Amino acid sequence: MYYNPPYVLLIAGLLAGITSGVAFETMLKQSVQDWSRNRSTRTLATLRGFSLFVPFLGICAGICVFLASGIEIFGFPSMIAYGLSFVLTVLTAALVWYQLGIILSQLEQGGSKALDLDSF
Numbered sequence: 001m002y003y004n005p006p007y008v009l010l011i012a013g014l015l016a017g018i019t020s021g022v023a024f025e026t027m028l029k030q031s032v033q034d035w036s037r038n039r040s041t042r043t044l045a046t047l048r049g050f051s052l053f054v055p056f057l058g059i060c061a062g063i064c065v066f067l068a069s070g071i072e073i074f075g076f077p078s079m080i081a082y083g084l085s086f087v088l089t090v091l092t093a094a095l096v097w098y099q100l101g102i103i104l105s106q107l108e109q110g111g112s113k114a115l116d117l118d119s120f
Contacts, residue, residue, distance in 0.1 A: 009068075012062075017059050019058070021059050032107070067085035067089065068081040068084075
């Protein structure tokens with residue numbers, strides 16, 4: 001059985017991930033700038049709310065489709081490709097979301113100097 005590789009889904013997944021990434025970046029920058037100006041009682045860690053999580057889910061969905069399509073191009077069946085892609089995406093997304101919380105907490109406690117990576 002011969003089928004066409006999902007090149008359109010590969011490109012669509014990549015574009016969805018990129019556009020969601022731009023929205024995520026914008027929301028994160030705006031939230032941190034608002035917090036920096038106001039120094040509100042809300043902690044930066046709680047800024048990881050629904051408005052930041054929706055673009056993050058868009059990134060994850062786009063990357064999941066991109067990875068699955070890339071695996072399918074190499075001849076793997078769709079179920080295996082999407083299963084593997086889903087597991088990789090969920091694990092990576094969980095680690096990134098956890099790390100974002102840690103970075104926002106460090107930023108809140110020590111300001112931007114706490115994130116000085118050149119000191120290492």
